[in-house]
Amino acid sequence: MNLHIRLEAAKNALKALIKQPVATLMTVLALAIVLALPVGLFAALNNLQQLLGHWRDQAQISLFLHQEVSAAEVQKLQALLERGTGVVSVRYVGKEAALTEFEHQAGMTAAIQTLGENPLPASFVVELNPLAQSPSALQTLVAYWGQQPGVASAQSDLHWVARLQAILALGKRAVWILAGLLAVGAILVMGNTIRLHIAQRRDEIDVASLVGATRAFIRRPFLYQGLFQGAVAGIIAWLIVAITVTILQGPVEQLAELYGTRFHLLGLNSREGLILIAASALLGWLGSRLAVGRHLDHTFS
Structure with missing residues (x-):
């Protein structure tokens, strides 16, 4: 019986929304745009983090070894480096390889030859993920490596x-603040819309309350209206972000090619999209509940 009542309330809510397609569409689009802004910024931050992952070759640490370092110490140090947090790769550069690379890059072959021997030490080049640890933790790790035997x-x-x-921490905090403010705005938009629906059905609500209708019975269709409109707004916001990513995909890939790399923009995955729809539906429900609650408090007082 309870399920039947809820289904009827849901049907009545859909009928009420369909009867006013223009007002419903405007409300849904307004909510979708409000939601798309912070979601788009979250997607931008995710893409920025992905892009920074391609810059790990810029987060390099060079460990120069003593001239008399033994092969056993080299192997032990390499194993230690490979176990480090955030380490992407460890490359050993022997003395001869270092000399060849230096001659090729600096063009100082004649000067090296006058020395009669190779003055360059062997070394390890460690590539790190710049986002794997905090800067202080990375500094501590580098200091620890520098104290190892043979270094x-x-x-x-x-x-x-x-x-x-x-910068990333500041951006995330700013996006969360913006998302909170826009969530409040979405609740107010939905509350104002439901308040208009209530005003249009005020006489019907008053009559229902006089014949014994409960607060839950009167409130339920309006809650479903907010829920449905919020869910649809979440779907449209997801589409807005997806379309924006698709439009920007080509120019971003061309720009990446100019820098000799490949980069693919990421939108929302299925899990994030469903979270967006659920959150949007919840905001619509909250806005409706606040608006209906104030009216019912006045009606049943």
Whole structure:
């Protein structure tokens, strides 16, 4: 019986929305645009993090070894480096390879030959994921590696990692604040819409309350209206973000090719899209509940 009542309330809510297609469409579009803005910014931050993952070759640490380091110490150090948090790759550069690379890059073959011997030490080049750890943790890790047996010195430039992580943290916090403000705006928009529906059916509600209708019975169709409109707005917001990503995909890929890399923009996956729809439906339900609750408080007082 309870399920039948709920189904009837849902049908009545759909009929009420269909009877006013223009007003319903405007409300849904307004909610969709309000939701698409913070969701789009979240997607932008996710793509930025993905892009930074391609820059891991810029987060390199060079560990220069002593001239008399043994093969056993080299193997032990390599195993230690490979176990490090956020380590993407570890590359050993022997003395001869370092000399060849230096001659090729610096063009100092004649100067090297006058020395009669190879002055360059062997080294390890460690590539890190710049977002895997905090800058202080990375600095601590580099200092720990620099104290290992066989390591003469450690060279790194991780200041840009600290700046990068600070910018991302600021962006995430700003997006959360914006999302909270827009969520309140979505609730107010839905509440105002439902308040108009209530005004149009005020006489019907008053009569229903006089013949013994409960608060839940009167409130239920309006709650379903907010729920349905919120869910549809979430779907449209998802589509807006997907269309925006599709439009920007070509120019972004062309720009990435100019820098010699490949980059594919990410939109919302299925899980994130369903969360968006559920959150949007919840906002619509909350807005409806607030509007109906105020009216019922006045009617049953």
